[in-house]
Amino acid sequence: MAFTEFTPRREFLVRVSDYNLDATLDSGQAFRWRFNGRSWTGVIGRRWVRLTPHSEGIHATTAAPTADWDWLTDYLRTQVSLGTILARLPHHPFLSTAIQTHYGLRLLRQDPWECLASFILSSTKQIVQIKEIVDRLCTAYGDLIETPPRESMHKTFPSAQQIAALKESELRGLGMGFRAPYLMKAAQSVADGRCALRRLAKQPVHIARSTLMELAGVGRKIADCVLLFALGFDEAFPVDVWMMKTLQSHWFANEPISRRRLIAFAETHFGCYGGYAQQYLFHFARTQQAGQRSDEH
DNA sequence: GTCCAGGTTCACG
């Protein structure tokens, strides 16, 4: 072992290929990343970090010196072999186009509580608005962390305990509307241990899913987002309004199909890495329409 | 003013 690997540093090069950082951090799976035209700034756990695409991988800068960088590679899942996964997906022309367009898009491994809380706040909100409300939540109730001068991203995502200690009116004050009581109850369940999020990763997927769905305000779609983006269930296939349209148009010749039936179809059709197909299709659909409407960001 | 946003819940046939 080289001594230098354990010397605390503020910079690190994650060596990885086939990693499209821009698509990954902009694909609506995480909501705290900000792009400045070249780099992405965000918070992972209790660390401020800037990520920059690099010819040999991803260049990372932190505020505080770090000796061990597993927290970063675990989050980015850079050890995953993307080619192997994509080769397991069923062949379909539209899916192939989505994959080619954003090749290198990956699934992250996020903190389960941050992921659950964020997606509870996501229902019938645009991604831009989800980012805003998550930002307000962190600014108001997160912990201060070490941050470089003149950087604005300087708070943690509030823990379940921190949110459980608030009043519902304080959450409503951030503009959460009807989602406030849902977030409140979820925070209480997680904080007092009734809902043990981290244990779910080791359970069978249907057990983990139904456990999540016991929480008020968490239905099939939000549960699948947490399974996919935080708990490592690559087969989870969240069906939202975008996926409804995409599947109906390109797999069912515009025939109107109920969400229930589309979920059943996706579960059997896309297989054990269906979540990757879903994320490529979601990001492709969203970026295509952004071009037509000249909004986004 | 109307419609829609990475939904969920609840009431009704």
Added chain:
DNA sequence: CGTGAACATGGA
């Protein structure tokens, strides 16, 4: 079991 409205809030 399936469908439809209500739920807050803000932007197009």
